[in-house]
Amino acid sequence: MRFIDTSLIYTAVYETICKISFVCDPQLHEAILEAQHRETEDLPREILGMIIQNHNYASEDIIPLCQDTGTTLIFAEIGTDIHFSGKPFSETIQAATADAQHDCPLRASIVLEPIFERNNSKNNCPAVIHYELVPGDKLRLLVAQKGGGAENMSFMKMLSPSASADTIVDFVAEGVIAAGSRPCPPLILGVGIGGNFEEAPLLAKKALFLDLNGHHQDPRYAELEKRIVAKINHAGCGVQGFGGNNTVLSARIITAPCHIASLPVAVNLQCHVHRHEEIII
Amino acid sequence: MKEIKLNLPFTDAEINSLRANDKVLLSGIVYTARDQAHKRILNLLEHGKPLPFDLRKTAIFYCGPSPAREGRICGAVGPTTSARMDPYTEEMLKAGLRVMIGKGDRSEQTATLIRNYGAVYFAAIGGISAVLSRCIVSCETFLWEDLGAEAIYRMELLNMPVFVSIV
Structure with missing residues (x-):
C-alpha cells in the first residue's frame, strides 16, 4: 500500500x-519544423513559419x-x-x-x-x-x-465487420478531408478501432497521447497509420486549408477486442497546438 | 502572393482591389463577435434597434480572447471557426457589414452572399495567438460583459497578418 x-x-x-x-511540446515543435522543411508551396510554408514563431513568442510573452x-x-x-x-x-x-x-x-x-x-x-x-x-x-x-475546433470535427461510426482495411482508411481519410481547414491543420489524428460505442472514441482520444513519430507494434496497423496520413496529405487541404502536403503530421491507432457483429471506428482530431503531457507520481 | 497594408474602414475600391490569397497587414478598429454575440446582434436588428457601433466602418472578428494578464494589453487573441457564423451572415451584410475576419472556409451560399454584397472575408491563422496578440494595440470589453469570452470586445489592430479568402 x-x-x-x-x-x-x-x-x-x-x-x-x-x-x-x-510552452509547445518539443517533439511537436520539431514535427512542425520538419513539415516546413518538407512543404513545397510558399503560402503554407510561410504559415508553418508563423506557427514556429508562435511557439517562441508564447514562451517569451507568457501568453497562451x-x-x-x-x-x-x-x-x-x-x-x-x-x-x-x-x-x-x-x-x-x-x-x-x-x-x-x-x-x-x-x-x-x-x-x-x-x-x-x-x-x-x-x-x-x-x-x-x-x-x-x-x-x-x-x-x-x-x-x-x-480545443473546441478540432474536437468538433471528430467522428465515429459503427462499421460492418465485413469492412476491409481499405474501407477503414477511406472512412478515416474522407472524414478528415471533409473537415477541411476547420480543425486547424496540420493535425494529429487519434484513431480507435474496436471496443464498443463508447470505448472506440476513448481509444481514439488516448491515441493522441502516443508518440507522434512512433507506429503501431503490429506492422499491419502501422501500415494503416501510414496509409491514412498519405491519403489525407495527398488530398491537398494543407496547413490551415492553404494547400500543400501537410494536412496531417501523424496518425496513431489503438485497437481493442469487439463484438462479433461490430467494428466501431472513431477518429479524434487534434489541432496543431496539441497541448498534452504525461505525469507519473 | 502580394502583401498589402490596409487600414479600416475600407473604401469599396480597396475591397475591389483585393484578390484571394493576398496577404494583408490589417490595422484599425475591429469588434469581436462569436455565436452568442451574433444572436444578440440579430435580435437587436430584428427589433429595429440601433447597434452600438457602425458595422459599415469596422470589421467583425470572430474571436473570443483569453483574459489579459495583469499589466498586459490583451490575452491570447485568435480566430474561431467562421462557418459557425454563416447562419447570421446575410443579416449582418444587410445591416452594412463588409469586412469579416475568422478561420476556415465558409459555406458556398455564404461565399456567394459575401461576393454579392461587395464584402471581404479574411482568414486569420488559427493557433498562433502569441503572434497575433503582438498586433493588438488596445483591447477592451465593449458590450455584453456577461458573455465572458463571447462578449463583444473592441480591439485596435496594428499590422495583423490575415489572408484574403473570399472577395
Missing part, C-alpha cells in the same frame, strides 16, 4: 495545465499558444495499491483546473448547460476525467487542454 496525498496531485496537475498552455485554451482532459491510471489521502481525487483535479484558469489566466470556455442557458462556469470546470484501475502503486495522469 502506498499513500499519496492529493495535494501532490493538485500541484502536478496545476503546473502541467499552466505549462502546456504556454491559442486563445482557445481548451477543456482540461485527464486520463487517470490509478494503481490499485494506492490509497489517496487529503481531499477527494476528483475535487483535487477540479481545484487545479479552476486555479490554473484563474492564475494563468486561461479562457473560461465551459458552459454548464448545453442547450438553453449555455451559462459559462467561469472557471473552466468541470475538467473531463476518465478513470482506469491498473496493477501497482503508480499514478499515471495524461493531461490535455483540448
Whole structure:
C-alpha cells in the first residue's frame, strides 16, 4: 500500500495545465519544423513559419499558444495499491483546473448547460476525467487542454465487420478531408478501432497521447497509420486549408477486442497546438 | 502572393482591389463577435434597434480572447471557426457589414452572399495567438460583459497578418 496525498496531485496537475498552455511540446515543435522543411508551396510554408514563431513568442510573452485554451482532459491510471489521502481525487483535479484558469489566466470556455442557458462556469470546470484501475502503486495522469475546433470535427461510426482495411482508411481519410481547414491543420489524428460505442472514441482520444513519430507494434496497423496520413496529405487541404502536403503530421491507432457483429471506428482530431503531457507520481 | 497594408474602414475600391490569397497587414478598429454575440446582434436588428457601433466602418472578428494578464494589453487573441457564423451572415451584410475576419472556409451560399454584397472575408491563422496578440494595440470589453469570452470586445489592430479568402 502506498499513500499519496492529493495535494501532490493538485500541484502536478496545476503546473502541467499552466505549462502546456504556454510552452509547445518539443517533439511537436520539431514535427512542425520538419513539415516546413518538407512543404513545397510558399503560402503554407510561410504559415508553418508563423506557427514556429508562435511557439517562441508564447514562451517569451507568457501568453497562451491559442486563445482557445481548451477543456482540461485527464486520463487517470490509478494503481490499485494506492490509497489517496487529503481531499477527494476528483475535487483535487477540479481545484487545479479552476486555479490554473484563474492564475494563468486561461479562457473560461465551459458552459454548464448545453442547450438553453449555455451559462459559462467561469472557471473552466468541470475538467473531463476518465478513470482506469491498473496493477501497482503508480499514478499515471495524461493531461490535455483540448480545443473546441478540432474536437468538433471528430467522428465515429459503427462499421460492418465485413469492412476491409481499405474501407477503414477511406472512412478515416474522407472524414478528415471533409473537415477541411476547420480543425486547424496540420493535425494529429487519434484513431480507435474496436471496443464498443463508447470505448472506440476513448481509444481514439488516448491515441493522441502516443508518440507522434512512433507506429503501431503490429506492422499491419502501422501500415494503416501510414496509409491514412498519405491519403489525407495527398488530398491537398494543407496547413490551415492553404494547400500543400501537410494536412496531417501523424496518425496513431489503438485497437481493442469487439463484438462479433461490430467494428466501431472513431477518429479524434487534434489541432496543431496539441497541448498534452504525461505525469507519473 | 502580394502583401498589402490596409487600414479600416475600407473604401469599396480597396475591397475591389483585393484578390484571394493576398496577404494583408490589417490595422484599425475591429469588434469581436462569436455565436452568442451574433444572436444578440440579430435580435437587436430584428427589433429595429440601433447597434452600438457602425458595422459599415469596422470589421467583425470572430474571436473570443483569453483574459489579459495583469499589466498586459490583451490575452491570447485568435480566430474561431467562421462557418459557425454563416447562419447570421446575410443579416449582418444587410445591416452594412463588409469586412469579416475568422478561420476556415465558409459555406458556398455564404461565399456567394459575401461576393454579392461587395464584402471581404479574411482568414486569420488559427493557433498562433502569441503572434497575433503582438498586433493588438488596445483591447477592451465593449458590450455584453456577461458573455465572458463571447462578449463583444473592441480591439485596435496594428499590422495583423490575415489572408484574403473570399472577395
